[in-house]
Amino acid sequence: MTHHIPQTMGQQHGRRSWAEPWKIKMVEPLRMITREERQAAAEGAGYNTFLLRSDDVYIDLLTDSGTSAMSDRQWAGMMLGDEAYAGSRNFYHLEDAIQTYYGYRHILPTHQGRGAEHLISRVAIKPGQYIPGNMYFTTTRLHQEMAGGIFVDVIIDEAHDPESLHPFKGNIDLGKVEDLINTHGAAAIAYISLAGTVNMAGGQPVSMANVRDLRALCDRHGIKLFLDATRMVENSFFIQEREEGYAGKSIAEILREFCGYTDGAWMSAKKDNLVNIGGWLAVNDWDLFEELRNLIVVFEGLHTYGGAAGRDMEAMAIGIVESVQDDHARSRVGQVRYLGELLVEWGVPIVQPIGGHAIFLDARRFYSHIPQNQFPAQTLAAELYLDSGIRSMERGIASAGRDPHTGDHYYPKLELTRLTIPRRVYTQAHMDVTAEAVKAVYDARETTHGLKMVYEPKYLRFFQARFERL
Numbered sequence: 001m002t003h004h005i006p007q008t009m010g011q012q013h014g015r016r017s018w019a020e021p022w023k024i025k026m027v028e029p030l031r032m033i034t035r036e037e038r039q040a041a042a043e044g045a046g047y048n049t050f051l052l053r054s055d056d057v058y059i060d061l062l063t064d065s066g067t068s069a070m071s072d073r074q075w076a077g078m079m080l081g082d083e084a085y086a087g088s089r090n091f092y093h094l095e096d097a098i099q100t101y102y103g104y105r106h107i108l109p110t111h112q113g114r115g116a117e118h119l120i121s122r123v124a125i126k127p128g129q130y131i132p133g134n135m136y137f138t139t140t141r142l143h144q145e146m147a148g149g150i151f152v153d154v155i156i157d158e159a160h161d162p163e164s165l166h167p168f169k170g171n172i173d174l175g176k177v178e179d180l181i182n183t184h185g186a187a188a189i190a191y192i193s194l195a196g197t198v199n200m201a202g203g204q205p206v207s208m209a210n211v212r213d214l215r216a217l218c219d220r221h222g223i224k225l226f227l228d229a230t231r232m233v234e235n236s237f238f239i240q241e242r243e244e245g246y247a248g249k250s251i252a253e254i255l256r257e258f259c260g261y262t263d264g265a266w267m268s269a270k271k272d273n274l275v276n277i278g279g280w281l282a283v284n285d286w287d288l289f290e291e292l293r294n295l296i297v298v299f300e301g302l303h304t305y306g307g308a309a310g311r312d313m314e315a316m317a318i319g320i321v322e323s324v325q326d327d328h329a330r331s332r333v334g335q336v337r338y339l340g341e342l343l344v345e346w347g348v349p350i351v352q353p354i355g356g357h358a359i360f361l362d363a364r365r366f367y368s369h370i371p372q373n374q375f376p377a378q379t380l381a382a383e384l385y386l387d388s389g390i391r392s393m394e395r396g397i398a399s400a401g402r403d404p405h406t407g408d409h410y411y412p413k414l415e416l417t418r419l420t421i422p423r424r425v426y427t428q429a430h431m432d433v434t435a436e437a438v439k440a441v442y443d444a445r446e447t448t449h450g451l452k453m454v455y456e457p458k459y460l461r462f463f464q465a466r467f468e469r470l
């Protein structure tokens, strides 16, 4: 693949700018409510940002999942939906886009990422097997556990240290994988679960060298390597920027090379692929594909639509092509960085280096007087909402859940509040408003108290848990 890499004006002139490679054609009004109304809304939501109505939110940084703005091309593609039950034209466009840019042979559309996680976990895990991975993700680990697997975190130690400046904090520690193999034997490993720009670590990338070494390790032991490709485009941007030998390669080339070291991938297309709903599963091995293709009709839908409408598959196919453009990736990460650099300048503790899709406030350092079982990151999310109507997401002890064997809370090292930036949605001025709100909450930190959990659901408790102020 030879690509002409378009240089932004900033790159052409050696200036700092990273301006968006698009202009705005349609706008959606935002709603602002008063402090009193926000107080009532927060109480009504049990201080859980997942339970707020979006009408009560001013700037919504809950997630970058399904919240991106589609392009005029994608919207035009929606009108070309072929809603045939079987063999939709749009499926073949999607298949072609995934084969071209991710390089996998066989693909299945799913309703979203966890649909794909469910299928691969059921087929590739035997009860009692281990799944080493570079830090857990909530839905990924839950599906692995529900299939009878045991997730083992094998990310490098630096990933658990919000102050470590390691350039590839998403890397797997090969020594930890070897230890696991030595203790239990290769047959006890279902597969290695590798994620691009590790979400819970702060959007931290994996290097090409690491995936190459992992491939060699897997070949030595006959173990499969599967990729969570959800934010792999953003990971490719960091490789281009930081890894020796990749500065002259396009995002598309880097993505394709990286995926080429893996045996398959699951995808939440709601992130990198720039759609509001959708996902896919892709593998190279035919026998594995046959099993997955059979199972998908039970849980998602026929194998040429999974859980998606024809129009959604078309938007995904177009979104994939748009997402791998170098100027897109650069401005996407550039906007996240703009917000992060402001906060660093103002002395607010955040996870560094700044990641790909979000700024992660380090609630442990932010509220050093609030113990972890009083939910510092949840508290910070509530305070940000009360200050300015900004919605963020807890990624700490509430998200970590409980150990299924002991029933005790998991106490994760990272206690973070995530300000997640949707793609192509907010402006630099919105980032300024956000930074000012964080600063105000930081300045008031010493008089802030923690929370107690008063309602706790069994699965993925953070979604529906309720809290009261202490």
Ligand code: P71
Residues within 6 Å of the ligand: 062, 063, 064, 065, 112, 113, 114, 115, 137, 138, 139, 140, 195, 199, 228, 230, 231, 267, 268, 269, 270, 278, 279
């Ligand atoms: C995010 C989400 C959406 C989410 C999921 C669970 C709790 C809160 C928010 C979803 C991911 C993801 C990775 C790396 C798989 C999924 C599941 N992330 N892998 O970050 O980040 O995909 O949501 O399409 O089912 O807000 P899905």
